[in-house]
Amino acid sequence: MITDRSTELGALLTNSVAGSKSPCARFGPRRVLQASSGSTAVTNHYGKSSAKPAISSPERSLKRKQGSANKMSKSNNGFGVLDKIGIKRFGKLSAPGVMATVYEGLDTTADQKVAIKKVAVNDLWFTNLERGETEGLKATKHPNIAKTRTLVVQHKAKSDTKGEYLVITDYEQVRKIPKETFREYKVELVVSDFIEGENLQVLIEDEALPDANVPMAIRIGIDVASGLSCLHNNNIIHRDLKPGNIMWNSQSEQFQLIDFGFSKSVGKEDLTKTSCGSGKYLAPEMIKVIYGRRGVSGYGQKLDVWALGATLMGIAGGKTPESFSEKGVVDTPRIGQDFRNILYFGELNDQEKMDYIKRYFNDVYLESPGLVDLIILTLRGNPNERITAAKACEFLTLLRDNPTLRFPLTSA
Numbered sequence: 001m002i003t004d005r006s007t008e009l010g011a012l013l014t015n016s017v018a019g020s021k022s023p024c025a026r027f028g029p030r031r032v033l034q035a036s037s038g039s040t041a042v043t044n045h046y047g048k049s050s051a052k053p054a055i056s057s058p059e060r061s062l063k064r065k066q067g068s069a070n071k072m073s074k075s076n077n078g079f080g081v082l083d084k085i086g087i088k089r090f091g092k093l094s095a096p097g098v099m100a101t102v103y104e105g106l107d108t109t110a111d112q113k114v115a116i117k118k119v120a121v122n123d124l125w126f127t128n129l130e131r132g133e134t135e136g137l138k139a140t141k142h143p144n145i146a147k148t149r150t151l152v153v154q155h156k157a158k159s160d161t162k163g164e165y166l167v168i169t170d171y172e173q174v175r176k177i178p179k180e181t182f183r184e185y186k187v188e189l190v191v192s193d194f195i196e197g198e199n200l201q202v203l204i205e206d207e208a209l210p211d212a213n214v215p216m217a218i219r220i221g222i223d224v225a226s227g228l229s230c231l232h233n234n235n236i237i238h239r240d241l242k243p244g245n246i247m248w249n250s251q252s253e254q255f256q257l258i259d260f261g262f263s264k265s266v267g268k269e270d271l272t273k274t275s276c277g278s279g280k281y282l283a284p285e286m287i288k289v290i291y292g293r294r295g296v297s298g299y300g301q302k303l304d305v306w307a308l309g310a311t312l313m314g315i316a317g318g319k320t321p322e323s324f325s326e327k328g329v330v331d332t333p334r335i336g337q338d339f340r341n342i343l344y345f346g347e348l349n350d351q352e353k354m355d356y357i358k359r360y361f362n363d364v365y366l367e368s369p370g371l372v373d374l375i376i377l378t379l380r381g382n383p384n385e386r387i388t389a390a391k392a393c394e395f396l397t398l399l400r401d402n403p404t405l406r407f408p409l410t411s412a
């Protein structure tokens with residue numbers, strides 16, 4: 001049972017800054033409590049609990065038949081397909097959201113806990129956003145990325161009536177689906193490694209982060225930038241980076257990226273134009289794409305770097321760029337004030353950003369001017385002038401070891 005998570009995270013912080021392991025392993029299993037009767041109680045975000053049967057040894061010994069996973073499988077629902085390959089579903093982990101409901105599960109073949117996400121979005125999203133969750137399969141094993149294991153995909157024309165599902169366990173299978181027919185499939189279920197922990201948004205709302213948030217921002221930033229850098233090296237843009245999609249893993253004691261629903265394969269230099277993402281963390285170039293502003297050729301990997309900067313600014317100072325401006329740009333009447341503020345903040349030069357940050361949270365600047373430099377480097381309006389995720393990771397690691405370090409800005 002967690003009694004004082006703030007203290008525990010504080011301990012993590014102190015220890016991680018000192019470069020050693022923390023006692024924070026107790027932080028995670030808030031939602032999963034082992035009952036003495038042999039059953040497991042699962043509590044969801046509302047705090048309700050539901051009993052589920054203990055995992056029996058015959059289930060554990062169930063072996064997945066190699067090869068069958070690649071074939072079409074008939075069942076009256078996607079969960080039935082998972083059952084056939086030895087993946088059991090238990091209670092809900094998340095309140096049903098607009099996009100998905102997530103369940104706890106068990107891969108009986110590997111005897112490993114999993115998270116099963118039932119994607120609730122309609123076909124339109126999948127068609128527009130293309131492969132989305134499938135990109136998770138491509139992300140190589142990395143300590144700061146939740147591992148996607150299996151997808152259950154359904155052919156639209158055969159849905160409901162024929163109950164045919166395709167089980168995909170690696171990205172090569174995705175590649176084999178002909179491009180022209182790919183859009184006829186929709187992802188129904190996503191199975192990933194289970195993370196014992198909590199998402200960063202909940203930690204922030206529960207005030208579980210310690211008050212001195214500068215070292216925490218550095219600590220989180222290193223993990224997130226490292227995961228992002230791996231995605232970008234694999235030519236994947238996450239496109240929905242925000243605290244709600246970053247999870248604290250209490251077992252590995254790392255923050256991990258989750259939720260590849262909006263992810264897309266985009267090469268290092270390539271640009272794309274689909275509108276997606278989440279309000280406060282949207283980069284200026286995405287807002288320009290959404291509102292069809294002239295002269296915008298799209299966005300690329302640096303989109304995620306802006307969201308990293310907005311997240312770090314929120315953790316360190318409690319403010320994100322959308323709540324920052326006093327003026328907002330004037331030539332965009334159709335755009336809401338919050339998005340104007342983001343555009344406005346993006347257009348400020350480094351010195352002006354520095355002045356803003358000092359005015360709103362001088363204590364952050366006094367504690368770590370280098371973190372403010374880093375945030376400014378990630379929140380440059382022009383993506384070409386924004387640092388890469390790999391560079392951000394390198395700088396944050398230097399800052400962790402030497403908090404008084406500064407990074408050169410062009411005009412500050």
Ligand SMILES: Nc1ncnc2c1ncn2[C@@H]1O[C@H](COP(=O)(O)OP(=O)(O)OP(=O)(O)O)[C@@H](O)[C@H]1O
Nearest residue numbers: 094097098099100102115192193194195199258259
């Ligand atoms: N691998 C995992 N292990 C443990 N919990 C997970 C895992 N993946 C997701 N969750 C839980 O489910 C929540 C929602 O997951 P995710 O972000 O993938 O879905 P979503 O599409 O954003 O859903 P929503 O519409 O509810 O935001 C997470 O915030 C986390 O609490």
Ligand SMILES: [Mg+2]
Nearest residue numbers: 244245258259
């Ligand atoms: Mg999410």
